[in-house]
Amino acid sequence: MQQGMYQTRHRVLAQQPLPSREKLVSRCEPHTRIIARLKAGMRVACGQHMVLSEVDGGIVTRWHLLEHATEGGELLPALPTHQRQCGHSPRVVAGARGDQAETNQRSTHEHGVPLIAIP
Helix, strand or coil, rough: CHHHHHHHHHHHCCCCCCCCCCCCCCCCCCCEEECCCCCCCCCEECCCCCEEEEEEHHHHEEEEEECCCCCCCCHHHHHHHHHHCCCCCCCCCCHHHHHCCHHHHHHHCCCCCCCCCCC
């Protein structure tokens, strides 16, 4: 809260620029938002949520920024993209808690994925 008030006083009221390292959020970048970490001991952060799809070796095959703060619903769109780019279904799919719906697991198997690792 103090950082936000400091930033507002300098950037808005006094019309003084701040170095990037001192900015909490940017009024010129409306897509940047405050992100609550929702885990014990974690601080609040600023930025955007991004979804990455990776293959063996950490190569990113798909990414995009989320308009909302949840990753749920991102698993199934990643499968056809992987099939198009790699020519086959992935051998393993690992997802987040939001991907554990039964329909996601069924659809993942229907796409030919033999192993699903979703908490």
